Amino acid sequence: MKFLRRCALLALLVLPTLARAADIDGATLALWWGVPFAGLLLSIALVPLVAPIFWHHHYGKVTAAWGLAFLVPFALVFGGGAAGVSLVHALLAEYVPFVILLTALFTVAGGIYIRGNLHGNPLLNTGILAIGAVLASFMGTTGASMLLIRPLIRANDNRVHKAHLVVFFIFIVSNAGGSLTPLGDPPLFLGFLKGVDFFWTVSHIFPETLFLVGALLALFFAIDSWFFHKSGETVAADPTPDTRGIGFDGKVNFALLGVVVGLVLLSGFWKSSVVFNIAGTEVGLPGVVRDIGLLVVTGISLWLTPARVHDANQFGWAPMQEVAKLFAGIFLTIIPVIAMLKAGVSGPFGGIVSAVTGPDGAPLPAMYFWATGVLSSFLDNAPTYLVFFNTAGGDPAALMTTLAPTLAAISAGAVFMGANTYIGNAPNLMVKAIAEDRGVKMPSFFGYMLWSGGILVPLFILITFIWF
Template identity: 45%
Template sequence: MPAHLAEIPPLLIIPFGLLLLLIAVMPLSPDRVKHWWEHRYAYVAVGLGLLVAAYYVFKIPDGGHTVLHTLHEYISFIALIGSLFVVAGGIHLNVKGSATPLENAVFLFAGAILANFVGTTGASMVLIRPFIRMNKVRVSSYHIVFFIFIVSNVGGALTPIGDPPLFLGYLRGVPFFWLLERAVLPWLFTVGAILAAFFVIDRRCYNKIPRSLQTQAAQPEQWRFDGSINVLFLALIIGAVFLPERWFLREIVMLAAAVASYRLTPRLIHEENKFTFGPIKEVGFLFIGIFMTMMPALGYLELHGAGFGITQPLHYYFATGSLSAVLDNAPTYLNFLKLAQVSTATSGVVDDTPAAMQAFLAAHPSLVIAVSLGAVFFGAMTYIGNGPNFMVKSIAESAGVKVPSFFGYILRYSLPVLLPILILTAAIFLR
C-alpha cells in the first residue's frame, strides 16, 4: 500500500463495519425490513463502496490508483467466481437415494482433495448440488456448514490452485509444490478432525430418522454424470488462472468459457440443477461493496501491523486467521506475508524479487506456513471469509435448505466446533 494511506481517517473504516453488520442482521429482521433489504441490498452495498471510493479519489493523493487496483482485483474475483458458477451449473450429478454418514464423510474428503486441483470455488460449485441431493431425505443446516468448512475452505490449503491467497503467493515466488511438501500433516489433521466432528453429528441425526428412511439411505448410490462438455470449460477456466494479467486476458477467457457453457448446456440440465443467476447476482453486488469498503481496513493493517507485536508463527497464524474471517483472505494473506518479510529483514526493506522470496522461504518457512494456513483455514469462520462460502449459502437457500444466519453460523458451528480444531492444529504443528 502507498504511504499516503496513512492520511485516511479511521472513521473511513465505518462503512465496512456497517456493511458487515447489515449482512449479518438484515436476514434476521422483521419481515417488512427483511423484504426491504432483499430488494435494496445492491444499492446499499454499491452506495457504501462508492462513498469510500470517492474519498480515495478526491481526498487522497493518487488514491484513484488504489481504487483502480481494487476494482481490478474485484473483476478478477467475480470473473473466476461467476464463470465457475455458470459452468458448474451445467454439470449434473444424478444421485438416487440418500447418503449414509460414512458416505457423506467420504464425499466431503474427496471434495477436500478435489479443491486442490480445481480450487475451493470450483469444487464447491460442482459438488454442493449433488451433496444436497444425496441428503435430500434429511438435509439439514449442518450439512451445508460442514461442506463450507471442508470443501469451500480447509480442503484447498495445499496448492496455489486451491485458494486465491496461495495463488497470490505463487505469483510472488512461492514454489508451486512448496506447501504440499510442508503442510500435508496439518492439512490431514485439520480435515480429519472436522470430518470426525461431522460424522458424530451426522450419525446422531441419522439414527433419529425413521427406519424406513434409514433403509432408503442405505441403498447403493446410483450416479449419472450429465453435462460432460463442461469439464472442458472447467479445465479452461482453471488454466486461465495462469495466464498473464495484462489486458484482462485471464478474465476474458473465463467469461468466454462461461458464455459457451451456458449456450451449449441443454436446458434440461439447468432445470434439474434449478439453475438461476440469483446467487451470483447477490455475491456480485455484496462483494463489490466489501472490496471497496475494506480498502481503509487493509491500509491500516499494512501501515500499523508492525506495531502489533507479531513475531512468532502462532502470532501470524491467528492474526492472519482472525482478519481472514471477516476480510477477504487474499489481500489479508499478502499483507501478513509482506509484514513477515519486512519484520525479519535486517534492513527493514524487502525487494519484490523471486530471489528475495527464496531467501525468505529458506530462512523462515514456519512463518509462511502459518500465514498460509491461517488465511485458508480461518476463511471458514464466517460466510464472508472466502468467496465460495456465500455462494454455497445462496445455492442451498435456493434449493430450499434452511441455513444458519450470519451469527447462527458463528455461534452454533464456527466458535464451538471449528475454532477449537484450528487452535489444536496450531498447538501441535506451529509451536
C-alpha cells in the same frame, strides 16, 4: 447492476483529474475510514435477521449506500482524482477478475449434473465431503464447491436437518481442502506469483491439513449420524427420485473446467511486458487473456449445456447476483482497511503487525498464524496474506527455507480461517446462497460463527500447539 453503473459514472466524472491523484498513505488514515466496511459487514450480519424481506429485495441498495458512504467522503477529503484511482483499481485489478472467475466456475460447474438416486446418509455425505476436500486443491475451492454442493443438497432433500451439511461443506470443501496447492485458494496463488514453489505448500502444511480435514470429517460423521437416526428425520417419499444409475450429464463442462484451471495457471506462469494503463491501473496482457478466455468459456458452457441439465440442477443466477453485489461493496469499502494494514507498524493496525515479532526481532509463527487467520476471517484473505508475507521479509527464498515455519503459518492461517465467517472466502457466501435458494434454512451470520467458534477454533488451537 445499479451499483456498478454508479461507480462507472463516478469514475467518468473524475477521470480528467486522475493525473493529479496521489497514492494514499495508510498511516495517515484514521480508523473511522473503516466504518463503511464495518457497516456493510454488520448489515450482512444483522439486516437479514431483523428485516429479512427488506434485505431480500434491497440488499443491493444497502451495499451501494455503504460503498458511496466511503467513496464520497474519500473524494471530498483526498480529491476526485484519488477517489477515481482507488475506484478504478478496485474494479479492474480486483473485482472484475474476481467476478469473472467466479462466474465461469459457477456456470461450468452448474452445467454438470451428477445423476442417479443418491441417498443422503452419514457414510455417503462424509464421502462427498472427502472427495471435495481432495478436489479443492486441484480445481480450487470455488470449483469444487460449485461442483458438489448441488448433489449434496439433492441427496439429502428428504432430510429434515440439513444446515449442518452445508456448514461442514463450507469448512472442508470451500476452505481447508484448498490449502495444498496454489490452485486451491487465492492467497496461495499470490504466494506462487511471488516466487513460492508450486509444491512447497503441500510439502510443508500437509500434516496440518490432514489433521484439520480428518478431524472435521470425523466430527461431521458423528453429528450427521446423530441427526440421521433421530425419529422423524426423513420424509416418507424422496422429493427427487431418479432411477438411473450414477453418472454425469453435461460432460463437456469437465473439459471446460480444465480450460478454466489452465487459464488461471497461464496467467501466473506467463510473463509479459505488455501492460495497459487504464486510468492509473496497470492491467497486464496475461490477465486480459485470462479474463477474456474465462468469458468465452462461460459462453461456450451456456451454449453447449442442454437445458435439461440446467433444469435438473435448478441452475439460476440469483446466487451469483447476490455474491457479485455484496462483494462489489466489500471490495470498495475494504480499500482504506487494506491501506492501513499495508502501512505496517506505522499504521492504525501497527499493534497487530508488531505482535507477530518477538523482542529479539525473530518472527513468531503462532502469532503469524492467528493474525493472518483472524484478519482473513473478515477481510480479503489474499491481500492479508501479502501483508504478512511482506512483514516476514518478503523474500521467498528465505521464507521457504530458514523461515519455513513462518510461511507455513501464514499460508495455513489465510486458508484455514477463511471458514470462520461467511465472508472469509468467496465460496462461503456462494454456497450459502445456493443452499438457501434450494430451501435450506442456513444459520445467520452470527449463528454460523457459533458453529465455527465451537468447532474450528478449538482445532486451530490444537494446530497452534502441535505445529506452530
